[in-house]
Amino acid sequence: MEDPSLYFPLPTIKTLLQTFYSSFLFCFLRVFPLCLALLFETLVLVHKWSFLGHLLFVSAVVLYTTLVYHFSRPAPVYLVDFACYKPPSHLQVPLHSFMEHSSRFGCFEKESVEFMGRVIKLSGQGERTSLPPALHYIPPRTGHLDSVEEAHMILFSVMEDLLAKTRVNPSEIDVLVVNCSGFCPSPSLSSMVMHRFKLRDNVKTFSLGGMGCGAGVIAVDVAQTLLKLCSGAQAVVLSTEIMSTGWYSGKERKKLMLNCLFRMGGSAALLQSGPQAARVAKYQLRHMVRTHMGASDRGYFSAMREEDSEGITGVSLERDLMQVAGEILRMNIGALGSRVLPLSEKFWYSFSLFHKRFLDPKTEIYVPNFKLVIHHFCIPPSGKALLRELGKGLRLKKVDLEPALMTLHRFGNQSSSSLWYELAYMEAKGRVKRGDRVWQLGTGSGPKCNSAIWECISPVNPLAKVGSDPAGPWFDCIDEYPIAMDDF
Numbered sequence: 001m002e003d004p005s006l007y008f009p010l011p012t013i014k015t016l017l018q019t020f021y022s023s024f025l026f027c028f029l030r031v032f033p034l035c036l037a038l039l040f041e042t043l044v045l046v047h048k049w050s051f052l053g054h055l056l057f058v059s060a061v062v063l064y065t066t067l068v069y070h071f072s073r074p075a076p077v078y079l080v081d082f083a084c085y086k087p088p089s090h091l092q093v094p095l096h097s098f099m100e101h102s103s104r105f106g107c108f109e110k111e112s113v114e115f116m117g118r119v120i121k122l123s124g125q126g127e128r129t130s131l132p133p134a135l136h137y138i139p140p141r142t143g144h145l146d147s148v149e150e151a152h153m154i155l156f157s158v159m160e161d162l163l164a165k166t167r168v169n170p171s172e173i174d175v176l177v178v179n180c181s182g183f184c185p186s187p188s189l190s191s192m193v194m195h196r197f198k199l200r201d202n203v204k205t206f207s208l209g210g211m212g213c214g215a216g217v218i219a220v221d222v223a224q225t226l227l228k229l230c231s232g233a234q235a236v237v238l239s240t241e242i243m244s245t246g247w248y249s250g251k252e253r254k255k256l257m258l259n260c261l262f263r264m265g266g267s268a269a270l271l272q273s274g275p276q277a278a279r280v281a282k283y284q285l286r287h288m289v290r291t292h293m294g295a296s297d298r299g300y301f302s303a304m305r306e307e308d309s310e311g312i313t314g315v316s317l318e319r320d321l322m323q324v325a326g327e328i329l330r331m332n333i334g335a336l337g338s339r340v341l342p343l344s345e346k347f348w349y350s351f352s353l354f355h356k357r358f359l360d361p362k363t364e365i366y367v368p369n370f371k372l373v374i375h376h377f378c379i380p381p382s383g384k385a386l387l388r389e390l391g392k393g394l395r396l397k398k399v400d401l402e403p404a405l406m407t408l409h410r411f412g413n414q415s416s417s418s419l420w421y422e423l424a425y426m427e428a429k430g431r432v433k434r435g436d437r438v439w440q441l442g443t444g445s446g447p448k449c450n451s452a453i454w455e456c457i458s459p460v461n462p463l464a465k466v467g468s469d470p471a472g473p474w475f476d477c478i479d480e481y482p483i484a485m486d487d488f
């Protein structure tokens with residue numbers, strides 16, 4: 001008979017105490033000792049006992065408060081390591097190849113092909129971004145089977161790299177979260193991964209769909225919520241976007257944008273809870289802030305998958321999308337700033353709001369300096385124009401935006417997994433030091449904006465092996481970057 005501990009991790013003493021603490025019985029026991037202590041103190045005062053009685057009372061209250069605080073705290077969550085998918089070189093699509101293939105597909109007018117070419121040039125993408133095999137055919141193959149094969153290619157590969165890098169056995173995984181916005185097959189993507197790697201039958205699996213570029217941070221939030229409930233548990237978060245099913249072959253320009261902006265990619269991250277994880281982890285999750293504007297009609301309809309007049313499905317990006325993105329970014333950044341910024345920055349920001357509202361409406365609102373508490377920034381690489389405006393709004397320098405710009409140039413915008421490519425860039429450059437804080441900012445349709453703050457807790461080796469790739473996705477080109485962008 002097999003050892004059940006291989007499938008059901010044995011709980012620690014602290015986990016058992018935490019479970020007991022949250023039970024109904026302990027809800028009563030939390031109050032009873034305090035009542036007993038107060039009764040004892042009353043007896044001390046009435047009978048005028050010695051100072052020793054008062055000391056015993058104070059000691060009991062202090063000890064009880066300490067124990068309650070210690071066992072009621074959620075388990076800390078750590079990022080052990082992560083891996084990024086590196087597409088093979090034969091899948092790269094230089095601009096001239098993209099233009100030539102698009103003109104031969106037979107579904108695009110000449111004006112549409114020229115429009116897509118201009119968008120790609122202005123976006124900041126380089127000549128080595130990649131598209132999946134199905135989109136290299138003429139005409140492109142966008143069927144269900146092609147999308148499944150693309151999902152297998154990305155998710156299985158990046159999962160293998162993560163397991164090889166962390167030396168974790170698939171049977172040790174307790175939670176699996178997979179996010180992909182546009183492709184939601186049945187069986188689900190999480191079931192595909194579970195079947196391929198033979199995960200335990202009691203693993204908690206989730207497949208997140210339709211959440212856009214911000215789903216990567218949302219997946220981390222789902223995983224960390226579960227990990228906090230069980231110290232020592234491990235979770236894998238897989239993020240990708242399947243391009244085969246998202247390709248648009250119509251004529252509406254607001255739907256053609258996705259053909260230009262998004263490229264092939266994927267990431268995998270291993271999270272673990274409990275203090276024992278701190279010995280092997282790279283980062284600790286310090287803050288998580290999520291903001292949603294789905295109740296607003298303007299925000300809800302700003303990015304939506306729908307059919308055009310000819311019945312061809314695509315994602316429409318409306319003209320007011322930038323304004324909606326700006327509003328939800330301000331909401332999310334304001335909520336995050338209230339948690340992480342020092343009192344001086346909060347004071348000047350509040351004072352500027354008061355001055356603008358009651359004294360001088362023409363006065364500009366003070367922009368807090370997030371660089372006082374955050375050292376590195378992972379920002380959605382949605383194009384040079386958006387990065388330029390976001391940098392101005394957060395008072396960031398070009399070096400702070402460099403990871404996003406270089407990720408956009410080398411790999412394009414890989415939707416929810418892009419933030420991990422940017423973190424991999426910083427690590428490959430040797431910029432992340434112990435004690436540094438990294439801000440991952442993800443935005444997506446809905447609309448929603450999500451922020452995760454990670455603190456580096458161990459030295460990061462830029463030459464650490466990731467499976468068969470000695471240094472992750474930047475191994476063969478990190479010395480070429482950063483490149484000059486004179487028009488930025």
